[in-house]
Amino acid sequence: MPRTTIHQEAPAHNRPLVATENLxxxxxxxxxxxxxxxxxxxxxxxxxxxxxxxxxxxxxxxxLVGESGCGKSTLGRTIVGLYEPTEGDVRFQGKPLWGQGSxxxxxxxxxxxxxxxxxxxxxNPRHTVRQIIGVALAARGVxxxxxxxxxxxxxxxxxxxxxxxxxxxHQFSGGQRQRIGVARALxxxxxxxxxxxxxxxxxxxxxxxxxxxxxxxxxxxxxxxLFITHDLRVAYHMSHxxxxxxxxxxVESADTDMLYENPLHPYTQALLSxxxxxxxxxxxxxxxxxxxxxxxxxxxxGCRFHxxxxxxxxxxxxxxxxxxxxxxxxxTGAAHRSAKRMGDESANGSATEVVNEVVNGRxxxxxxxxxxxxxxxxERTNINRMDAQHLVRCHxxxx
Ligand SMILES: Nc1ncnc2c1ncn2[C@@H]1O[C@H](COP(=O)(O)OP(=O)(O)OP(=O)(O)O)[C@@H](O)[C@H]1O
Ligand code: SF4
Ligand SMILES: [Mg+2]
Numbered sequence: 149m150p151r152t153t154i155h156q157e158a159p160a161h162n163r164p165l166v167a168t169e170n171l172x173x174x175x176x177x178x179x180x181x182x183x184x185x186x187x188x189x190x191x192x193x194x195x196x197x198x199x200x201x202x203x204x205x206x207x208x209x210x211x212l213v214g215e216s217g218c219g220k221s222t223l224g225r226t227i228v229g230l231y232e233p234t235e236g237d238v239r240f241q242g243k244p245l246w247g248q249g250s251x252x253x254x255x256x257x258x259x260x261x262x263x264x265x266x267x268x269x270x271x272n273p274r275h276t277v278r279q280i281i282g283v284a285l286a287a288r289g290v291x292x293x294x295x296x297x298x299x300x301x302x303x304x305x306x307x308x309x310x311x312x313x314x315x316x317x318h319q320f321s322g323g324q325r326q327r328i329g330v331a332r333a334l335x336x337x338x339x340x341x342x343x344x345x346x347x348x349x350x351x352x353x354x355x356x357x358x359x360x361x362x363x364x365x366x367x368x369x370x371x372x373x374l375f376i377t378h379d380l381r382v383a384y385h386m387s388h389x390x391x392x393x394x395x396x397x398x399v400e401s402a403d404t405d406m407l408y409e410n411p412l413h414p415y416t417q418a419l420l421s422x423x424x425x426x427x428x429x430x431x432x433x434x435x436x437x438x439x440x441x442x443x444x445x446x447x448x449x450g451c452r453f454h455x456x457x458x459x460x461x462x463x464x465x466x467x468x469x470x471x472x473x474x475x476x477x478x479x480t481g482a483a484h485r486s487a488k489r490m491g492d493e494s495a496n497g498s499a500t501e502v503v504n505e506v507v508n509g510r511x512x513x514x515x516x517x518x519x520x521x522x523x524x525x526x527e528r529t530n531i532n533r534m535d536a537q538h539l540v541r542c543h544x545x546x547x
Contacts, residue, residue, distance in 0.1 A: 171238060212224070226238065228261070277328055278296070302334055383404075
């Protein structure tokens with residue numbers, strides 16, 4: 149995509165502020181007694197988030213992208229403690245949110261905030277701005293007599309005036325309401341903010357203002373963001389790193405520049421190719437995704453993306469690829485690890501080492517037959533280097 153934006157420098161710290169380990173959040177949909185009695189129907193389980201491991205470093209923005217229903221909001225809400233995980237763990241500053249030794253919920257509510265997609269429904273229509281922000285200030289322990297000064301300060305910081313303090317949400321425009329949502333999130337003095345599609349209900353010009361505001365606030369307060377969006381251009385502009393979600397799982401994550409310049413997963417490639425462009429050559433290279441997103445109630449076996457993947461092979465229907473680090477420790481890609489299935493005894497080294505060999509074009513004498521086959525296939529079908537990298541990565545079956 150055209151490089152019209154200047155990226156923020158990635159922060160230098162290495163210890164994650166937020167980390168999830170094999171995080172799962174499933175919802176059970178209970179069938180009615182009648183359906184159970186007459187049709188033998190069973191309760192169904194929605195696997196909204198199904199094994200996500202991510203890390204977010206202090207001061208950085210991790211963009212979270214993916215199609216509608218892939219589990220972005222559920223992941224965001226589980227990370228800030230609004231949902232209890234079905235399995236796995238969320239850690240904030242190294243402390244678990246749930247179970248033994250977990251951090252107190254009141255401390256979490258102060259340090260981790262969420263900005264919602266729809267600023268109107270997320271603000272109580274019967275409360276004035278003073279009351280809305282006052283609740284958050286009280287959570288931080290601000291004395292009642294100090295709250296007005298604090299509220300006015302916050303309103304000014306997000307571009308509103310002191311005269312707005314006694315108005316109700318319906319007396320504001322969409323952009324102003326989102327600014328109130330931002331002010332409310334800031335009121336607890338948080339370190340971490342989940343911004344869940346904060347721009348999607350706003351006009352383009354207002355979107356730009358909110359993006360700038362969020363970036364300024366990040367710099368000023370050292371905030372860490374999980375920025376959820378289905379707009380890949382916004383994710384590019386906002387994020388230091390981007391994670392791509394599909395059907396409850398992260399399929400690829402990388403530094404923003406790396407991901408946009410060299411997407412490795414076919415799903416990421418398809419998403420990026422669908423970004424609207426005035427460039428005719430870009431439009432011609434668009435990858436059309438086959439079919440629709442399968443339901444998270446009964447996700448496909450093997451690689452969840454296989455029903456829609458143009459590179460799928462029989463193994464993809466049986467075996468899900470693992471994420472392995474590729475190129476740099478920040479980029480991950482998918483690789484099957486079961487060498488024996490292919491009768492491949494010659495793949496040496498870790499999945500990462502072998503994949504990096506291939507990704508960096510250093511295919512040498514140590515390359516196994518599978519690699520060579522993939523490369524031959526690449527030559528035969530004239531697919532580009534990126535595709536070949538993915539084929540190798542997914543189907544090498546590295547030990
Ligand atoms: N409380 C709930 N009960 C049952 N199913 C739910 C619940 N919340 C979400 N889901 C289901 O979980 C899946 C993921 O939903 P989620 O809202 O996290 O997706 P999303 O990626 O945020 O989508 P969008 O881009 O449309 O906001 C969907 O199939 C959704 O229907
Ligand atoms: S090539 Fe196979 S493993 Fe890789 S994304 Fe496609 S279906 Fe999944
Ligand atoms: Mg959502």
